[in-house]
Amino acid sequence: MKYIDEYRNSETAKFLAERIQKATSKSWNIMEVCGGQTHTILKYSIDELLPKEINLIHGPGCPVCVTPLEMIDKAIAIASRKDVIFASFGDMLRVPGSEIDLLTVKANGGDVRMVYSPLDAVKIAKQNPDKKVIFFAVGFETTAPANAMSVIEAKRLNLKNYSILCSHVLVPPAIEALLSSQNSLIQGFLAAGHVCTVMGYEEYIPLSEKYKVPIVVTGFEPIDILQGVYQCAKQLEEKKYEVKNQYSRAVRREGNLSAKKIIFEVFEVTDRKWRGIGNIPKSGYKVKAKYSMFDSEKIYDVGDIEVNESPVCIAGEILQGIKKPTECSAFGKECTPEHPLGAPMVSTEGACAAYFHYKKFDTAISEK
Amino acid sequence: MCLAVPGKIEIIYDGDEQLRMAKVNFGGVKKDISLAWVPEAQVGDYVLAHVGFALNKIDEAEAQETLRILREMGELEELNSQNISDE
Ligand code: SF4
Numbered sequence: 252m253k254y255i256d257e258y259r260n261s262e263t264a265k266f267l268a269e270r271i272q273k274a275t276s277k278s279w280n281i282m283e284v285c286g287g288q289t290h291t292i293l294k295y296s297i298d299e300l301l302p303k304e305i306n307l308i309h310g311p312g313c314p315v316c317v318t319p320l321e322m323i324d325k326a327i328a329i330a331s332r333k334d335v336i337f338a339s340f341g342d343m344l345r346v347p348g349s350e351i352d353l354l355t356v357k358a359n360g361g362d363v364r365m366v367y368s369p370l371d372a373v374k375i376a377k378q379n380p381d382k383k384v385i386f387f388a389v390g391f392e393t394t395a396p397a398n399a400m401s402v403i404e405a406k407r408l409n410l411k412n413y414s415i416l417c418s419h420v421l422v423p424p425a426i427e428a429l430l431s432s433q434n435s436l437i438q439g440f441l442a443a444g445h446v447c448t449v450m451g452y453e454e455y456i457p458l459s460e461k462y463k464v465p466i467v468v469t470g471f472e473p474i475d476i477l478q479g480v481y482q483c484a485k486q487l488e489e490k491k492y493e494v495k496n497q498y499s500r501a502v503r504r505e506g507n508l509s510a511k512k513i514i515f516e517v518f519e520v521t522d523r524k525w526r527g528i529g530n531i532p533k534s535g536y537k538v539k540a541k542y543s544m545f546d547s548e549k550i551y552d553v554g555d556i557e558v559n560e561s562p563v564c565i566a567g568e569i570l571q572g573i574k575k576p577t578e579c580s581a582f583g584k585e586c587t588p589e590h591p592l593g594a595p596m597v598s599t600e601g602a603c604a605a606y607f608h609y610k611k612f613d614t615a616i617s618e619k
Numbered sequence: 620m621c622l623a624v625p626g627k628i629e630i631i632y633d634g635d636e637q638l639r640m641a642k643v644n645f646g647g648v649k650k651d652i653s654l655a656w657v658p659e660a661q662v663g664d665y666v667l668a669h670v671g672f673a674l675n676k677i678d679e680a681e682a683q684e685t686l687r688i689l690r691e692m693g694e695l696e697e698l699n700s701q702n703i704s705d706e
Contacts (some may be wrong), residue, residue, distance in 0.1 A: 254665055254677055255646070257686060266693060287622045302639040340670070368671025370653070371670050395624065396656065397670045424659050445623045448667060448674045471622065478689070500682035501623075509656040510674065600622075 254500070258472030264300060267459065267477040272302040272462040279350055280306045280436045281480060282572055282607055284422060285443035286313030286600030287471050293609040295473040305480060308436065308572030309605075311425055312392045312443050315342045315598035316570065317368045317525040320558040322418045323348040326387055328553040329355045330363050336379060338372035339387035342598045347591055351560050369401035369415075376405065376413035385547050388415040388578055389453070393445045395536060396510035399517035402538070402545045411463050420523055421447050423454045425533035430462045434573055439483040440467040441476065444498035448518050449514075451506030455494045463492045470498040517542055527567035564593035571603050576606040583607060623669035624651070625677055643668055670677050 265515045275514045283289060289309045292298055298307055304569050313319055331336035337353070344353040344365060357363035361510045362382070366372050376384035388398040398415060405413040423442060429435055442455055447468045465486035467480030486492060496502055514536070523535025536547035560566075563581045568574040576582050576595070586592040588604050594603035599608070622674035631654065634640035634671050643666060650668070657673045665692040666673035 253627070254682065263689060267689075270692060273658065294639070391667055393674070396674075397672045400653075400655070400672070445674065448623065474689070478685070497685070500678050500685060503675075505654050507675055509658070510672075513656075529630055 255472065258470070258474040259295075260474065262475055264295075264473050267474065267481055268300045268302070271305060271477070271481050274481065274485050274488060275302055275304045276488060278304045278306060279438050279484055280308055280572075281439045281441065281483050282308040282310045282437045283441040283469070283479075284310040284426065285441075285446070285471075286310075286311040286316065286602070286605075287445070288312075288441060288443070288469065288476055288604055289478055290605050291471055291473060293605040296609070297473055297476055300477075301480065305484060307480075309430070309569070309575075310440075310572060310600040311528060311570040312391065312422065312446075312523060313393070313572070313595070313598050313602075314420055314602040315346060316566070316594040316601045317420055317527065318343070318346065318389050318418050319524045319526045320349060320560060321524070321556050322416075323352075324556045324558060325553050326416055326548055327351060327353060327356055329385055329547060329551050330397055330557070331359075332551075335385055336362045336364060336375055337373060337385050337387070338364045338366045340367075340389070342600075343389060343581050345591070346594055346597045349556075365528050369398050369532065370404060371558045372403050373404045373410070374415060375409070376410050377408060377440070380412060383412045383414070383550075384417045385551075386413070387556045388417045388419065391420055391422055391443070391446050392450045392514075393443075393448070395518060396449060396507075396513045400515045402517045403513065405545055406542070411544075414545045414547040414550050415538065417518075417536065419518065419536035420525065421520070421534050423458060424531050425525065425528075426455075426458055426466075427462075428528065428531045428534070429571060431459070432571065432573065437464070437572060439464055439487055440466045441479045441483060442466050442494075444470040444475070444502060445498075447467075447498070447506065447549050449506050449510050451498060452494055452502065454503060455577075459492050459494050464493045468494070468498050468502050470497045470501065473498055480551070519521065520587045522619070525570075527570040529567075556594050561592040566593040566595050566603075575608065576603040579603070623667045623674055625665050625667055626650070628654075628660060628666060631660075631662055641666075641673070643673070663681050 372386035518536035
């Protein structure tokens, strides 16, 4: 398949791993920000291919994982109402709230539907004028223009029964929060290629300068990741810190201007709480006041929701790269993808689920 | 969930949402994808699609360039090892 197979060639991968080995004289901690990249790294055993000097830290870039528990509980409260159809991307349905998940709401008779695109949710609203349709608008910058577009479409169609429950998060403020934390071990970043496809990479230049870290915009195939690590490690060895674009086949410096225009028409920047990390200033989008009739939080007052995270879950430390999933006492025992205790075990892009799927046997061996 | 997948545009048509739409082939699986943000995309082009929208057109020249750099690294490597064995 074009633009896929050539980036999965094992000979090229081995060659790149050797080059990385030759280029590194000491240990470096490099964080891949995006859960999609974590998935690729575990699936193709890139961590094992790399020299031991390169320690990959798995970042918080899985929107499913960082959506705060309160927000999941809000979604559950709204989805449980008799007069609504609650639409969501599939991976949000199994995220455990304080007590149940959205799939349980569905099993109990709630009208919860999985959609592929937010425009499908708009269609559902058009076809069901007697119901209120809520779309769970989660995601990073990659998904923001599509979610914003659904609001613009609903307005154009003059729909009075469509709104979005918005919990958008942004990558650069999270990188800054990680770098400014005292615990930070991170010396270089692989930035998420798809986020940059939309936003470009100009925002990363001041970050790279301020914290003196190399940032390489990186794609999602094994060769992309190895090339990203190579460009990052080379800079670290040469004491350079620049923003480089490994994913130039899809990412331009300024991003996609039409998509950005749609985002800023509908959304504005707001503080946002990240599950496992806490509040990060200016790290999310909310619906602008002029579109408040499409903002579920303005329409449905679900009140203050009290939440309790599972006490054994160390998702926070995992999302910040302080610990690896296998260091969690519940990993693979009480906590599995069938019965997740925390969000990183739910999504296939969550670090715990990626380790569970691809590293299970290692843990079994090391336990013997 | 941030994954975007490359696919080839087979047909371009006007969607009922007044959006420019395309049938995009992802290695055999065909989907309807909005081209609202990639007005320059034409039949035969590859786009990177995510939740029903094309995020960008894949730049063939840039893709070739990345692979060329990789190949060149390989050739340099060979040259270097030849030099060493020549010595
Ligand atoms: S393995 Fe489960 S309990 Fe442990 S950190 Fe991951 S999600 Fe939380």
